Amino acid sequence: MAKIDEFMIGVDLGGTSMMVVALDSKGKILADRARSTKPELGADKVMERIADTVEKLLFDIGKGVRKAEGVCVGAPGVIDRENGLVVRAPNLNWTEYPLAKKLSQLLHSPVVLDNDVNAGAVGEHVLGAGRGARNMVAIFVGTGIGGGVIINDELYYGGRGSAGEVGHMKILADGPVCGCGRRGCVEALASRTAMERDVESALKAGRESAIPEIMKRDNRDRMTSSVIQEALQSRDALMEEVLRRAQLYLGLLVASVVNLLDPQCVVIGGGIVERLKEDFLRPVQMTAYEHFLRVKDSNRVKIVASELGDHAGAAGAAVLAWRALKGMDLRKSSMTNDK
Amino acid sequence: MAKIDEFMIGVDLGGTSMMVVALDSKGKILADRARSTKPELGADKVMERIADTVEKLLFDIGKGVRKAEGVCVGAPGVIDRENGLVVRAPNLNWTEYPLAKKLSQLLHSPVVLDNDVNAGAVGEHVLGAGRGARNMVAIFVGTGIGGGVIINDELYYGGRGSAGEVGHMKILADGPVCGCGRRGCVEALASRTAMERDVESALKAGRESAIPEIMKRDNRDRMTSSVIQEALQSRDALMEEVLRRAQLYLGLLVASVVNLLDPQCVVIGGGIVERLKEDFLRPVQMTAYEHFLRVKDSNRVKIVASELGDHAGAAGAAVLAWRALKGMDLRKSSMTNDK
Numbered sequence: 001m002a003k004i005d006e007f008m009i010g011v012d013l014g015g016t017s018m019m020v021v022a023l024d025s026k027g028k029i030l031a032d033r034a035r036s037t038k039p040e041l042g043a044d045k046v047m048e049r050i051a052d053t054v055e056k057l058l059f060d061i062g063k064g065v066r067k068a069e070g071v072c073v074g075a076p077g078v079i080d081r082e083n084g085l086v087v088r089a090p091n092l093n094w095t096e097y098p099l100a101k102k103l104s105q106l107l108h109s110p111v112v113l114d115n116d117v118n119a120g121a122v123g124e125h126v127l128g129a130g131r132g133a134r135n136m137v138a139i140f141v142g143t144g145i146g147g148g149v150i151i152n153d154e155l156y157y158g159g160r161g162s163a164g165e166v167g168h169m170k171i172l173a174d175g176p177v178c179g180c181g182r183r184g185c186v187e188a189l190a191s192r193t194a195m196e197r198d199v200e201s202a203l204k205a206g207r208e209s210a211i212p213e214i215m216k217r218d219n220r221d222r223m224t225s226s227v228i229q230e231a232l233q234s235r236d237a238l239m240e241e242v243l244r245r246a247q248l249y250l251g252l253l254v255a256s257v258v259n260l261l262d263p264q265c266v267v268i269g270g271g272i273v274e275r276l277k278e279d280f281l282r283p284v285q286m287t288a289y290e291h292f293l294r295v296k297d298s299n300r301v302k303i304v305a306s307e308l309g310d311h312a313g314a315a316g317a318a319v320l321a322w323r324a325l326k327g328m329d330l331r332k333s334s335m336t337n338d339k
Numbered sequence: 340m341a342k343i344d345e346f347m348i349g350v351d352l353g354g355t356s357m358m359v360v361a362l363d364s365k366g367k368i369l370a371d372r373a374r375s376t377k378p379e380l381g382a383d384k385v386m387e388r389i390a391d392t393v394e395k396l397l398f399d400i401g402k403g404v405r406k407a408e409g410v411c412v413g414a415p416g417v418i419d420r421e422n423g424l425v426v427r428a429p430n431l432n433w434t435e436y437p438l439a440k441k442l443s444q445l446l447h448s449p450v451v452l453d454n455d456v457n458a459g460a461v462g463e464h465v466l467g468a469g470r471g472a473r474n475m476v477a478i479f480v481g482t483g484i485g486g487g488v489i490i491n492d493e494l495y496y497g498g499r500g501s502a503g504e505v506g507h508m509k510i511l512a513d514g515p516v517c518g519c520g521r522r523g524c525v526e527a528l529a530s531r532t533a534m535e536r537d538v539e540s541a542l543k544a545g546r547e548s549a550i551p552e553i554m555k556r557d558n559r560d561r562m563t564s565s566v567i568q569e570a571l572q573s574r575d576a577l578m579e580e581v582l583r584r585a586q587l588y589l590g591l592l593v594a595s596v597v598n599l600l601d602p603q604c605v606v607i608g609g610g611i612v613e614r615l616k617e618d619f620l621r622p623v624q625m626t627a628y629e630h631f632l633r634v635k636d637s638n639r640v641k642i643v644a645s646e647l648g649d650h651a652g653a654a655g656a657a658v659l660a661w662r663a664l665k666g667m668d669l670r671k672s673s674m675t676n677d678k
Contacts, residue, residue, distance in 0.1 A: 135498055149599070151490050158601025159474055160639055165598040168632045170591040171523075172512045182630050184510075184591060252509040252523060257599065259504040260488070262497025291521050293507045300499055 005030075007061070008325070009054055009109075010318025011073040012116055012310075013046075015039060015091030019310060020053045022061055022068075023318035027127050027330050031060040032311065039092040044102065046092070051106040071111045072321035073099060074119030074313045081161065084113045112324045116313050118164060120306075121148025122155050123316025124267045126331045128307035133265035137257050138306075139166050141250065141270035144179065145187040149261070153331060155320075167191070171252050186253045190246040192272065196223040198242045209238035225271035232276070244283065251287020258301055259293050269306025281305050344369075346400070347664070348393055348410040348448075349657025351455055351649075352385075354378060354430030358649060359392045361400055361407075362657035366466050366669050370399040371650065378431040383441065385431070390445040410450045411660035412438060413458030413652045420500065423452045451663045455652050457503065459645075460487025461494055462655025463606045465670045467646035472604035476596050477645075478505050480589065480609035483518065484526040488600070492670060494659075506530070510591050525592045529585040531611060535562040537581045548577035564610035571615070583622065590626020597640055598632050608645025620644050 005024040012019040014037060021032040035053050037046060050073070058065045077089030084100020086092070104111040121130075121138035130136040136150040145167030149156040156163050167187035168180055176197070178188035188194050199211055211223065214230045231239035254266050266288075273280050285303045292298040308315055322328045344363040351358040353376060360371040374392050376385060389412070397404045416428030423439025425431070443450040460469075460477035469475040475489040484506030488495040495502050506526035507519055515536070517527035527533050538550055550562065553569045570578035593605050605627075612619050624642045631637040647654055661667045 133498075147599075151495065156490065156600075159472075159603040160601055160636055162632065163599065163601040165601075165632045168598040168630075169508075169595040170630065171509055173510055173588060173591055180632060184630070249512060252512055256508040256595065259507040260486075260502065260596065260599065261495075262499050262502040262504075264498040291507075291509065291523070293501065293504045293519060297499055 006069055006326075008318045008321035009057065009068040009071040010119070010314040010316065010321060011050055011054075011071065012119060012313030012317060013037065013050070013073055013075045013092075014116070015076060018050065018053065019314040020050070020057055021311060021314040021318055022057055023315060023322070023330075025322065025328065025330070027319070029311065029315060031057050032314065033057050033060070034310075037092070039094075043092070043094050043097045043099075047099070047102045047106055050103060054107060068107060068109045070321045070325035071103065071107060071109055072119070072317040072324065073103065073111065073113050074116035074317040074320075075099060075113060076116045079113055079115045079161070081113055084111065086113070110325055112321060114317065114320050115148075115164075116317075117146035118148045118155055118157075119314075119316035119320060120146075120269065120312040121150060121164065121267075121316065122319050123308050123312035123314075124269065124306055125150045125153075125316075126319045127315055128312060129267045129304045130265045133263065133302070135261065135263040136265045136267060137164075137166070137261060137263050138267045138269065139250070139253065139257075140306075141191060141268065141272055143191060143193050145191050145253075150263075151261075166253060166257065169253060169256060171249050171256065186249055189249040190253070192223065192225070192228075195228070195242050195246050198245070199223060199238060202238055202242070207238050210234050210236045211239060225275045228272060229275045232279075243280075247280070247283040248287055251284045252291060254284060254288035254303060255291030258288065259291075263301065265302040265304065267304055267306055269309070269312060271310075273305050274309045277305060345408055347657045347660035348396065348407040349458070349653040349655065349660060350389055350393075350410065350412040351458065351652030351656060352376065352389070352412055352414045352431075353455065353652075354415060357389065357392065358653040359389070359396055360650060360653040360657055361396055362654060362661070362669075364661065364667065364669070366658070368650065368654060370396050371653065372396050372399070373649075376431070378433075382431070382433050382436045382438075386438070386441045386445055389442060393446060407446060407448045409660045409664035410442065410446060410448055411458070411656040411663065412442065412450065412452050413455035413656040413659075414438060414452060415455045418452055418454045418500070420452055423450065425452070449664050451660060453656065453659050454487075454503075455656075456485035457487045457494055457496075458653075458655035458659060459485075459608065459651040460489060460503065460606075460655065461658050462647050462651035462653075463608065463645055464489045464492075464494075464655075465658045466654055467651060468606045468643045469604045472602065472641070474600065474602040475604045475606060476503075476505070476600060476602050477606045477608065478589070478592065478596075479645075480530060480607065480611055482530060482532050484530050484592075489602075490600075505592060505596065508592060508595060510588050510595065525588055528588040529592070531562065531564070531567075534567070534581050534585050537584070538562060538577060541577055541581070546577050549573050549575045550578060564614045567611060568614045571618075582619075586619070586622040587626055590623045591630060593623060593627035593642060594630030597627065598630075602640065604641045604643065606643055606645055608648070608651060610649075612644050613648050616644060 022030040078087040147166030170184035178185035361369040417426040486505030509523035517524035
């Protein structure tokens, strides 16, 4: 009977659902499971749901594995990594929750904690579209816009641990009010929430669109990525217009980030990128390249779509577990593996 | 007779004037000299002017010093550090000029090259307002807006060596056209050139202002920092209004940079900051702090005025010479020195 390779568990904890993966030391995903989060049950119950999912994952892997060697959870909101605390997670309605301690007691395994978007950036850097880029910025577009920064091959945290908040970079002074309460943030211009707001305003003003019909037919109360895709497929003029503006602002965001940080690679992810792929990316790239300061060698900055999709956060969390708990840099082993 | 401490020469080469300093290994400026650049004489003549100024500096230091141990020139524009080339310097009208080789032949000393604004950022980080900050961003406001990024106590270059171009971060999509040919850049909103453009448009439209009179009296054909200061002292309403807008956009720039990089310190410099000091800084700080994502601990990010003034670039260049030519990190010696 072959000995099972060591592996680490990565958890991407979202407000709606969680993704859990087991990742071996070569960067291979051995098993994965998705499950709803149900934050309304309370934080302790969510811990039980994570622990239960991890146990099922161990069963999936099989061969007598009883216990995860280590776990990293990527959680939304403000994180105190040192103390394993979720300081504030509006999506989950948690404040000062000692996640690492609680989950560690349930799993009898060491647990570390990081920010979910940081974990996604690490996933793309080590295992996805950003491989080989010494400096990289990840931008994830969803109901909000989040990001992570890799500098000199390491996740960059900044002084207060809050680096990478690309969604709150200012792109249009005096633009619409953002979820953070201020104006000008790109999140208020290019997130799905922003697009939904624009569509609603246009509908109220009497513009015609197939979007309400599509949402009704699909039984959606939010303008999800799949709704956007269907509206585009039916060549809905309003949808095209609203998307075009969001892409313009995202392109300006990428230009801003590149003019400041000059990374080798910018990775763009999120549900809408996964669905629309190059159709989403191309206009963003065009605007960005036009606004790079050094046009001559602008092709040396790659602007690419996420490769790991909804596994980026969980895979990246597992990479962080390898680093934090075993001192192991998976980037090197996965790069040697690669070609 | 006391032995002279070793020292390095730093040169800040501007389109109008140059500043040359000799810096010892404790970070002390032993001597400094300013001189006009006269780029219209041609690049080789400018090299002679630098060499001549360095010789005078050696004479100032006295005690039989015959030769600089090493030189770093901070030059404007796009630099190829590895090959010691000024690739493109529009201010000087140079392309592909082998500065390091030419100057080294004149001085019989090793010469290295970096970007002038990068050098200024290093100066402020090691010897000025950014001391002790592990991550720092410097923003210099002049006819343009330039910057430099310090990450983990090191000057950060990025993939193409063009990191730190804060002036071309996008703050107002579809704003006025920038010197770089694109719209939305903060340089087109908050530099002295942008303020001058706004004043001119307002005057053309019939607004009253003391500015033309001040410029005439002072024999200035540009709206220099001293003109701005005099106009403010005479409570010129147009000047106040134009300055206020520039400060707003600069505050948004600082917020954008902090939300992305979360540095411990942002240093703001340039002639206008030196002249107006806190009066310039305070409105910028207010806007920035309002737009930080994490307001609770926003006071942990310092926003401060440059301390080295017009010596930042030359002093920083000398610090870079110590690093490049002697492998010596002046940050450590100057920090031990400090308190």
